[in-house]
Amino acid sequence: MSSLKPIILWGNGAPNPMKVHIILEELNIPFENKRVEFSEVKKEPFININPNGRVPAIEDPNTGVTLWESGAIIEYLIDNYDKEHKLSYGTSPxxxxxxxxxxxxxxxxxxxxxxxxxxxxxxxxxxxxxxxxxxxxxxxxxxxxxxxxxxxxxxxxxxxxxxxxxxxxxxxxxxxxxxxxxxxxxxxxxxxxxxxxxxxxxxxxxxxxxxxxxxxxxxxxxxxxxxxxxxxx
The missing domain is CATH 1.20.1050.10 (Glutathione S-transferase Yfyf (Class Pi); Chain A, domain 2)
Structure with missing residues (x-):
């Protein structure tokens, strides 16, 4: 995935950004941590990225997608970057x-x-x-x-x-x-x-x-x- 631009991961030491961090690391997806202080999550610029004012959020320059909520982010990463099903299955059930x-x-x-x-x-x-x-x-x-x-x-x-x-x-x-x-x-x-x-x-x-x-x-x-x-x- 060397041709990919780094995904921006907005977060800090809270558990949910770390969930996303783990998936990015496991799939060897290039990413950049962009720290947002707890005191800043409900202020601009972050509130423009996530109107709920919570971490994490991602900005993916490869697709133009901005996304928040860790569950949705994980599903997105798997759908778009785990085509070989390293961490997933393409089969039912x-x-x-x-x-x-x-x-x-x-x-x-x-x-x-x-x-x-x-x-x-x-x-x-x-x-x-x-x-x-x-x-x-x-x-x-x-x-x-x-x-x-x-x-x-x-x-x-x-x-x-x-x-x-x-x-x-x-x-x-x-x-x-x-x-x-x-x-x-x-x-x-x-x-x-x-x-x-x-x-x-x-x-x-x-x-x-x-x-x-x-x-x-x-x-x-x-x-x-x-x-x-x-x-x-």
Missing amino acids: EKYLIQQWIAFQISGQGPYYGQAMWFYRLHPEKVQSAIDRYVKEIERVRSVLDKHLSTSPSGWLVGDKVTVADLAWIIWEQMADVLLNVMDIHLEGKYPHYDAWYKKVLERPAVKKAVDLRMQELAKMGAGKTEDVAKKE
Whole structure:
């Protein structure tokens, strides 16, 4: 893909831009990170790119497409840049099973994990019932993954290889691990099929790179402000 112009990825250390970062790295698509501060996401020029004022967004000079919402961006990248199906399938039912798991990630993982972070770190009053609810949702979601993975001969969410279905999940899972550790909640060993999957996804070079970049971003923000990633997600 050396003839391609770099895709501009607007983002920062938040989990959703890192999801897109991983897919771009895995597919070896040239891209340029364009950092937008959390304080600037609802101001020009970024608000002209994403009227919702959230990261990520991409601008693709190869097609003229500007796009926001991480799920839509991932689907776009696969449709346009994964013609050899390195991270996807062109066959049924695998193609639709991938869409199923990405839909679950968008609706059932990211929002609940983000709310767990919000109520534990950011909400002006301590609402223990809300904290308990969303932390329980983290565990419930992991139990769903574990149950499914227990029946997967390959240990991947779909088919016999790693796909975007797996990669879309990993950054929010890593973020949840940080939160649970702070809360002194340890689930290691309770969901062994999930644990094995999590370990092998986390070991992928593109994922390691994204996690390292995310940790660097959090370090720049300072230990007392790391929760802003969830606040502005």
